Amino acid sequence: MKAPLISTHQLTYRYGSQEILKSLNLEIPQGSIYGFLGPNGAGKTTTIRLLLGLLKPSNGNIRLFGQELQAQRVPILQRVGALIETPSLYRHLSGKDNLEVLGRMLGVEKERVGEVLEIVQLQRDAHRPVKQYSLGMCQRLGIALALLSDPELLMLDEPTNGLDPSGIREMRELLKELNQVQGKTIFLSSHLLSEIEKMVTHVGIIHQGQLSFQGKVQELQEVTMQAKTIEVEVDNVLLAKEILLSNGHAVERVSRCCLRVAVQEKEEAALLNQSLVLGGVLVFGLSYASQSLEEVFLSLTQNTLPALTETIPHLSLNA
Amino acid sequence: MNAAITYLGRGVSAEALKIKNTWALWLSVLAPLSSIGMTFLVFFFKGHLMLKPGTDPWMMWAGNNFAATAQLLVPLYLALITALVNGTEHQSGGWKQLYALPVPRWWVFLNKFLLQFGLMLLAYVVFWLGVLAGGYLLGLVRPGLGFQHFHHVQSISLNAFRILVGSLFIFTLQFCISFRFKSIALSIGLGILFTLAFLIGSRWEHIGYYPYSWPYFSSAYNLKEAQVFVPQMGYSLAGSLVLFLLGLWDSCRKQIQ
Structure with missing residues (x-):
């Protein structure tokens, strides 16, 4: 090389x-x-x-x-x-x-x-x-x-x-x-x-x-493919966040009743819902989305999403 | 050594191109001519009232020109020319480009110093030739004043050289200020302030140690006993050398934020 x-x-x-x-x-x-x-x-x-x-x-x-x-x-x-x-x-x-x-x-x-x-x-x-x-x-x-x-x-x-x-x-x-x-x-x-x-x-x-x-642009695009999120609408955002964080998810608060959670697969939505319900949180809605290249860039450069970036393994290439 | 000379040759030539379409060159010619021109008009119209018949008119002619130049014109011109030329670099944000060039860092300071020294030299040459030419022209157009009967080329040349040496410190100081600080107003303002301080304190017994008085003391004009060196010329030479080395050292460690 x-x-x-x-x-x-x-x-x-x-x-x-x-x-x-x-x-x-x-x-x-x-x-x-x-x-x-x-x-x-x-x-x-x-x-x-x-x-x-x-x-x-x-x-x-x-x-x-x-x-x-x-x-x-x-x-x-x-x-x-x-x-x-x-x-x-x-x-x-x-x-x-x-x-x-x-x-x-x-x-x-x-x-x-x-x-x-x-x-x-x-x-x-x-x-x-x-x-x-x-x-x-x-x-x-x-x-x-x-x-x-x-x-x-x-x-x-x-x-x-x-x-x-x-x-x-x-x-x-x-x-x-x-x-x-x-x-x-x-x-x-x-x-x-x-x-x-x-x-x-x-x-x-x-x-x-x-x-x-x-890294190469393709590597950033791979990150994009992996950067999928689920938006969860709940009655108690603080409790929901605590449950999800304790389960090892990266969580970002979007609004007063909405959280964004980083996931690997779409199927994780069911497990996520189950853990919230079992924890006593009322879930009103679940929506699945994947991030664009621009969103990945923003997530890497905005203070509001530090937890989300921590879950993406490709991102810390300082070594 | 050859590389250093090549670098300097290129650098000074580039610096010279930068002053194209600016007032820098004109200022170096017009500033001395304006002072001489004004004195010329005074002698042309009122010379017969100022000079006693039969006396050497060069004494008063040269004395008036040298005094006005050394006290006022030199410090103000030097403040203006250094602020104008270095200000061009500050305004264009050119320092980052200059210091990112593949040349030694001392080169930037030295190029600018040499160019502005050249401009100062030009102003002195214009002044020197202007004083001589003005005197002889008065001899032609006002023969009654008697300029044509006396010749003082050597002593006038020597005196012009003495003012040049006496003003080296002011030049280096004003150069370093305008090189270091972005504000043109600051460097010109300080030049005016230092000049005024000299004019206000000119009767003080220790004024001879004040740098902005050195051109004046160097020019103390006496056609009969023209000393080659006066102490102020020595102060100016030594002081400008120290300042130059300090400025060069500072420019080499300059960080471009």
């Missing part, structure tokens, strides 16, 4: 007394499009900044291309292109001049500026000042800046941020092409699974600084 292109071991970052990242073990395979998902404030941007050497880890280590980042920062960054949050653009300069500035710093050939403008389809607007660009054009220019040194690895922080649906589709096609045609490994972050699920090959889900899931 090939060594991962990016790997972190017990990566921890503290800002003051606050622990932003907690023992993160990332593994990004070469040639993959790795979607790094999590709600706002989960630690995605901090992770990317750590991977680029912009921040110093409080603990743990980072390896890119099989080398320690801290020891080999310059040679590693020669193989990386990045877009961090909003693109860093000089708004008084044209798109071409922005690329020229970075091109001079990196010592790339002038022809490369034209090439990347063509890749992101900004040739026609290259001479206009960036202050006249739309948000989508700025994002595309940001990608062009990241591509300028023709890097093997692209790190893109929320590249679809602020884009309309057609812009998101264009970005998706562009990234797929860069991955499939040019063989670039892409590590991109997003807070919306729906925006990236159609292009990524691997997914990492981060929540409150911890990795809740890491």
Whole structure:
């Protein structure tokens, strides 16, 4: 098995007394499009900044291309292109001049500026000042800046941020092409699974600084198949919850009289009903449902469903 | 060593492109010219009332230009130019991109420092040539003032150089403030405040130890006894070197949040 292109071991970052990242073990395979998902404030941007050497880890280590980042920062960054949050653009300069500035710093050939403008389809607007660009054009220019040194690895922080649906589709096609045609490994972050699920090959889900899931998209889909729930309507929610928890079920309170219980099979509904009735709880209704991919993602990143996630064996891949 | 020079060459050239379409270059030319232009107009219209017939007019001409520049123009120009150039980086959120480049971390600080030092040098060259050209032009258009009968190229050049050395500390301090802090208002505001403090305290016996007085003391113009070095030039050189090293060290350990 090939060594991962990016790997972190017990990566921890503290800002003051606050622990932003907690023992993160990332593994990004070469040639993959790795979607790094999590709600706002989960630690995605901090992770990317750590991977680029912009921040110093409080603990743990980072390896890119099989080398320690801290020891080999310059040679590693020669193989990386990045877009961090909003693109860093000089708004008084044209798109071409922005690329020229970075091109001079990196010592790339002038022809490369034209090439990347063509890749992101900004040739026609290259001479206009960036202050006249739309948000989508700025994002595309940001990608062009990241591509300028023709890097093997692209790190893109929320590249679809602020884009309309057609812009998101264009970005998706562009990234797929860069991955499939040019063989670039892409590590991109997003807070919306729906925006990236159609292009990524691997997914990492981060929540409150911890990795809740890491693996191939298919593995996440398998989790989806297994993530089935039964909604139970009862007269006494507290008592029902206590009975179900004591029976080893993962339970979430949905409303004043309704609970959601994670189950493996639909047939468990009968046993669940029986245990509640025997425990003295009146059951008014039982309804069966399986979670969508989006719901699984939400269940992994929302505080309201911690018990539910604990029952899914695939989700803690930190080991 | 070669790699370092290559990095610097690329970096300064990129930094120079960043100031395209900004006021930075114009400010470096117009600031000294505005001061000289105003003094020129005064001499053109009222020179005959200010100068005694037969005396060397260069003394007053150069003295007026050097005094206004050293006391007011230099600190304010340096506060503005450093805030403007470093502010471009703060506004564009460019630090994260610069520090994620495959170059040593000291490179970011040094590139910006060298570019702005170059702009300061340009302003001094414009000032130096402006003082000489203005004097000779007055000799042509107002021959009655007598500029054409005296020549002080060497002493005026030396004095321009002395102000440059005397203002190095202010330049480095203003550069470090605007590099470190995002707020343009803060760096310009501090520049104004420090300059005002000098003007208010200019009669204080120990004012010579105050950095914002150093260009003025370095410029104390005397055509006959032009000393090459005054203590304030030494303070400025040593202080700016210490500040530069501190700023460079701080920039290398900077974390980009």
